[in-house]
Amino acid sequence: MASAAGIMEAALLVAAALLLVLGGGAEALSLDLYEERCPEAEAAVTAAVRQAMAKDRTVAAGLLRMHFHDCFVRGCDGSVLLDSTASVTAEKDGPPNVSLHAFYVIDNAKAALEALCPGVVSCADILALAARDAVALSGGPSWVVHVGRRDGRVSLAAETSTLPGPRASFEQLKQAFHARGLSTKDLVVLSGGHTLGFAHCSSFQDRIHPDKAQQQDPSLSPSFAASLRRACPANNTARAAGSGLDATSAAFDNTYYRMLQGGRGLLASDEALLTHPKTRAWVALYAASQEAFFRAFAKSMLRMGGLNGGDEVRANCRRVNQ
Template sequence: MVRRTVLAALLVAAALAGGARAQLKEGFYDYSCPQAEKIVKDYVKAHIPHAPDVASTLLRTHFHDCFVRGCDASVLLNATGGSEAEKDAAPNLTLRGFGFIDRIKALLEKECPGVVSCADIVALAARDSVGVIGGPFWSVPTGRRDGTVSIKQEALDQIPAPTMNFTQLLQSFQNKSLNLADLVWLSGAHTIGISQCNSFSERLYNFTGRGGPDDADPSLDPLYAAKLRLKCKTLTDNTTIVEMDPGSFRTFDLSYYRGVLKRRGLFQSDAALITDAASKADILSVINAPPEVFFQVFAGSMVKMGAIEVKTGSEGEIRKHCALVNKH
């Protein structure tokens, strides 16, 4: 039954993403830059084992990029002309993979100048880095073009916040043509990575606005909350980091969902997943199935996400430097 459900989900994912994916294709660079995907993969395989935490930030970079103006690498652009860019918005201040992407871009520019987009590098590097740490593999159709606009406020408005309830989360995903299942499976990316205390400290000290350690989110397991307060000692701590999936934050597995069911999700948005019956049922189905089932459904949702509002053909440009729009 679980396997039939997974197959149906993957078929629906392919159909819904079909319009955008028709403009992308696997092997897009086979003739224009035959070594492109190998260059990305080899660099990731050489460096992620020495810095496994970068896998989570590359995955977040891809997610945050696609939710604002589509998957067009606008999150990589520096601010210009006194206007702040997406990377200056609070959700993106902890992204640490820009230099990693820049180094891959430099290798590709040496191999095939002006051919491979930064948007495709982000998508490929996210996929390959997850694979290196033992996570799933998914197809990445290529041919994305790079955007030329990046606006801080759009990132603040469109990237799902860790404080959102289920209704807000689902609406945020539906705005990008993603559905409830995509919300559940893509949230599973929280199985890897870390977060700063200020992303969830209101759950520990100021949930209702009254303030103090007695004003904790009642949906958070009290023992887990007490452990978090030992690390995050104040409401305003913005330097201490905490594992999003304690004890398993470098392993792509099902322990995140098990923690959520035990009321040990780090963010309000994690806790929100079990406030909806259909969402909770999806989580229960996947944790009672073989691990490869989660890998399959996560992969299907990543393919859909990677096709959000892509620029292809003559749209956008192929940036020479990922942080800068080309000079014309």
């Protein structure tokens, strides 16, 4: 396993290289935008994330998933943070996002930053920084976050239908990533974010309790399927029931890939990574080398974080400026 210093050095090299290759909105991003205007910006975000994680081990997965869902709809513009209004149902209330949580962590970080340097740090940047900190504080890699994103003024629940779902096929996943300028390798790498977190029974129920016309998903290990049936009995209605996305769901590591190779991938969209020779090879690489996964994850997060965003710096992450 790589040392923390080695991982950070690799992340710095990745960051420098990506300054040259990232396109679109990433051209406006900077490594030192807040150095003079808000030098304590990153420390304030890290403090908010650290405090929340000390009380709730699910916060890390929540923040990482929130950042992903933000960037995949309108770019990394903090639109997922906006509350619904009387006339508009916002992204956070769209079907794929109703289970998102830990919004309060972003609120706390924003409040601290508005006290330090009002009107300077965008909510989108706070979310990007918080996702990085959530990974690092869970034992994963760190990376240098490019900042300067702007917050969007539009958030529509209907647009969340474009988010890849837990039953997505390989072709559907590939198309979703390619449409956003991300590669098939990014798909495999960012799917490794499923090393953190939890899935409700409804996300995989059909794999373990098929209807009479189907058989249990043959890609699942029989013993793993049996354990899932114990956690999620047929016709289960318990809202809190489900399973960790991997066996170490509070730690950022490469267990996800090792479980996937052993027929213990929880979601159909996870299993889809084994249906193509190229993606199978990447799964095998990251299952064998956590160091390779960490390096690739930092790079892919930088690529995703460079997707185009909005046009203002909100004073409150839950509502647009007036």
